[in-house]
Amino acid sequence: MNSTLAEYIVLFPEPIAIVNSGGEILAINDGASLFWQQNAQNLIGQSLAVLLQQSQDAVQRWLRQCQGNAQMLAAHFPIPKPETEHWVIEGIGINLDGELAILTRIVPSICYNQHLLAAQLQQLQTELARQIALVTELQQHQQALEQEKQHLQLLAERDSLTGLGNRRFFDTALDQLWQQAQVEGHPLTLALIDIDDFKAYNDCCGHLAGDRVLQRVAHAIKSQVRETDVVARYGGEEFALVLLQVSVATALQIVERIQHYVRELKIVHSKAARHPYITISGGLCFVPAQANGATLTEILTRADAALYQAKQQGRDRCILLDWSQNLSSHPQCWDTGWRSPPPPLG
Structure with missing residues (x-):
């Protein structure tokens, strides 16, 4: 009626x-x-x-x-x-x-x-x-x-340069995935990815060229992950990636494939850089299912510490810290220096 x-x-x-x-x-x-x-x-x-x-x-x-x-x-x-x-x-x-x-x-x-x-x-x-x-x-x-309203919400959570989610989007998504992982008992991996010697590239080639590098690296990251994974521009030349329900080996393999993709772009770097072409470094923190006492702040701290160590050890590589490891202990290192591409996932 x-x-x-x-x-x-x-x-x-x-x-x-x-x-x-x-x-x-x-x-x-x-x-x-x-x-x-x-x-x-x-x-x-x-x-x-x-x-x-x-x-x-x-x-x-x-x-x-x-x-x-x-x-x-x-x-x-x-x-x-x-x-x-x-x-x-x-x-x-x-x-x-x-x-x-x-x-x-x-x-x-x-x-x-x-x-x-x-x-x-x-x-x-x-x-x-x-x-x-x-x-x-x-x-x-x-x-x-x-x-x-939905359009404005989308704009508020997107990085206008790369089209990826921004820091606000990432913080919300990470919190939701972390709660999901705890409730359902799934492992979670947080990866921080940084473009090596990016300041040197900007100083040599200019900020417009630097913006194009950011866009191409963002595309490289997005092309190698699943639709369910979270990718965001974390700030400056740094990106963040959240992987749910993957093993340690798979998480490392995903970041390795991203590194290989970026190398194959063959973007000529500044002469002041360590490598002749644009490369990236990654720091990962793997949290197994039902991890006791884990917090998002500590997970971010571990991933950031792992990224710092990757930079210190020569860049163009990724370091993984398991949740059970102490930050002062010797981390697991995955050397992704110049070699043949990794096999496809699945």
Whole structure:
């Protein structure tokens, strides 16, 4: 039942009811409730023929006429009501949520004027159409606002240069994946990836060229991970990668493939750099399933420490720290210096 129409007929003092093709009442206003001296809820679902004390066939014939006509129809049914004159019931077919129904109104026969009542009914329909149009417009406006909100949210969480998520996006995603890993008992790997000697490249080739390198490295990282993995620009020339449900070997293999991809770009580096082409270094922290006492702050600290050690050991390599390792202990080192590409995953 259209709630807008049901609310609208309440505004009228005369008895108004909406019935379906079978003559069952779908909605009424207070005027109809007073007219029949029954509670509105009690009238819903009752037969119009019973209320009019007319034969079912006669009422059904009239309802079919109403359904097929755009003009108001009247029937002089003797509607019993104490201390009143003869009443007239009129109706018109309407489209109600894709189904035909009949809007009826009861008026005293002494006041009955078909043309006047038809004009009033037309006015009612016009106003109803206007109200429905206003509601539709409001819904469309709300939908547009929601789409704009989602667009602004996307802009707020994206790095405009690389198209990756920004630090705000990364912090939120890492927190969600960490909670998921704890609840479901999955391992999690956090990798911090840094472009080697990037300041030297910027000083030599300029910031516009540096921006293009950032874009190409971002694409290299994105191309080697799954849709479910989280990739973000962590800040400056540093990127962050979160891998869920992968082993230590797989996590290292993913970063190795990214390093190989970047090397194969063969972007000529500054003469002041350690390597002839642009390379990257990675620091990883692997947290096994059901790790006790692990916190995001400590995970980030370990990944950052591993990245620092990769830089200290010559760059173009990645260092992995297992969660169980002490930061002062000798870390696991995965030497990704110049060699053949790693095998594809899976």
